Amino acid sequence: MKISIPYGKGYEQAELPAGVETEVIDLPQKTGGLNKRELIAQALANIDFEKIALSDSLAVVVSDVSRPVPNGEILEQLWSQLEKWGMTRERLTLFIACGLHQAPGQEEIKQIVGEYAAQNFKIVVHEAAERYLQYIGKTSRGTPVKIDAQFLQAEVKIAIGLVQPHQIAGFSGGAKSVAIGLGGKETITANHALLDHPACRAGNILNNPARQEIEEIGRMSGLNFLINVITDSFKQPVFINAGCLVESYTEAVEFAKQFYRAPVQGKKDLVIVSAGGYPKDLNLYQAQKALNAGVQILKPDGVVILVAKCEQGAGNRDFMDYLGRFSCPAELIKTFKHEPFCIGPHKAYLWAKKVAQNRVILVSALDSAVTGKLMVECARSLQEALAKAQDKLRPGGKVGIIPHASGILPELLIS
Template identity: 30%
Template sequence: MEHIIPYGKNIIKINVPEKNLINFTIKSRQNTILKNEEELIKAALDNPVASGKLSLLASGKKDACILVSDITRPCPSYKFLPFLLKELETAGVKDIKIVFGLSIHRKHTRQEQERLVGDIAADKCTLIDSDQCRCRFIGTTDWGTPVEVFEEVLDSSFVIATGNIEYHYFAGYSGGSKALMPGVCSYNSVCANHSMMLEEMARSGEYSSNPVRLDIEQAGAMAGIDFIFNVILDDSKKIIGAVSGKNNEAFLEGIRLYDSIYEMSCNEKADIVLTSAGGYPKDINLYQAQKALENVKDIVKDEGIIILAAECSEGFGEDKFAQWMQNTSDFEEIYKKIKEKFVLGGHKAVAVAKLLTRVKCILCSCFDEQATNNIGFKKIDDIQAFLDEKLKENKNLRIAIVPNGRFIKSYC
């Protein structure tokens, strides 16, 4: 049976005998919306959740700020921004800036900014990358996180948070207030929030008891997000769902819709899991692609194998992460270090190191063999040949294929 595995801007075709494949249970596909993207965007804006329409809310505001995703995210901001701008123009808002939530990621080129937002938004709006050196303190959350927000956002009369909703391996879900925290917050803020990823309830698909997510929501409330617009994407990054309205009521409606489309589970564990981050931009670097490992870790047997197909054209993607990844062979030591002092970038290496205590990880990427070995992985260039060899050794292998790094719940 042929499977398509996204890899960078290309694909890898894989064939595995059907008898060896593990099947997944999908909660429900009944709510998948069969409308075109423009209809979905308009419907969401015409029917905001627990809120008036955007054009009414923004009426009388002298300026507005729209928070959008950076280049490492799949969110197609350019598709919905013209509709948001039309609402703001109807409201009479003249001065509109678009702020890219970089968190700790690299800055954009002007060309990248324009590509992310599209021609209409690039012509009408001021485009700004968030800057961690220009953040102001506005208070502390109940979890002890200092909320330091980019001044361009704080100085705006009206703030709109956008993004796409999907499972996130320790924040529960992306979307909603995550555009603000960590998107446009300081290094100190992000460190404090992300340090809670070590808590038991900080995991994919968990909202109400997830300390990371609840901290994010409180930060959003403190900063004053006036309106959100979130989309749900299919595997080709097409919009198949959208919500807008009050934060966080609209976000909660969005995650209910997302779960109804994408919640998957399985009742057995795999000898081998083959996964991908979902191709570009999610596999632009290992810092981003690592999330796919976390999403499938519960469905692989102890001593099993996870194969990650991730191009990683920009290498590790973050310097601290690259440094800490050289020490993944000693989980106890780096776990001790991260508990003593939380280090952004290091947190992901700790997650990898913990995983490597239980399973073997194989990487198909742009990293050379030496660099791959140094982080505790084994490099392969031909996934099909690797699987064929393993099936020769054991014709009864159970194999799970998760082409887009989806979170899979395990009931075994």
């Protein structure tokens, strides 16, 4: 059986031997219904453009390139309505919410906001340095909240975000675009430090302290409206809504819970996971999220193959430096738990938790200076990785293939 799985901007292909039992676990495909333009128009109909156009200033937040959202089309339609009500361009500022991630270059900015917006509006790329932040108080958990000062100055604030499973916050999007995307290092660190709380897991927002704090920070920052987007495996929108913080985000999450749910017929001897290709596998820092779905459906003695090109390398120096300190994952886990929580090393900790409990083979374009620190087996092709795991490919062996593992909520039907 020939298989093909997303890898960068293309696909990685391989041949599975005859006799194995294969199950593909993927997102449902978009079928019929409204096209992209109609979905956007329908969502924006819930926004009071007259009120926004009368404001002195408007801030619109979009996420970085790792979140594939049709920002360009949304911004064009949003501006078309605002202009009808008398909004002027100098009153509108776009903010790219990159949190502590690498700032985008000019070409990436065009990709994020679209050609029209890049040419016509002021764009601020968030920087988490103290001089760009404003302190606005503490959350009920005691987290100091520092947010992009220019954003806070706007009279009206809108966030456009992708709602999909998130390994700590339950789901991405919503107020997270501001609380994390426009937050300072101290704020982001305190929120991410909740990652080991049992309620902080993909697909769950019920009593999730990280998500609750994100919503609180959204209210503290004065965020007025959300535009929520859910996309299929082709990065095309299947759901868009807009409105106030609680109501619109709750509706989006309820849709997302069903859309991203993927039934699985029992645990597997071998699971092949991809982050979904570009931009989800731009770097290992982001792509490692795909392991979450894979290990959930893996037998105790199974093998998971992570297919992620990582053309931008590891994606975070602190992440790699921390990995480089240790020769085994158990040592890393023990040390991390006894040190002050730090962003960057926290992804090394999450990585180590997965590879300590599971045999992992990584297929990537990473150089040996990086792969030598990862504490996993590595291969240059999926076929080579399958050869390393050939003991799991005997007749009757159960193989799971998850082409878009970063956005899947697997549900075992047979334990």
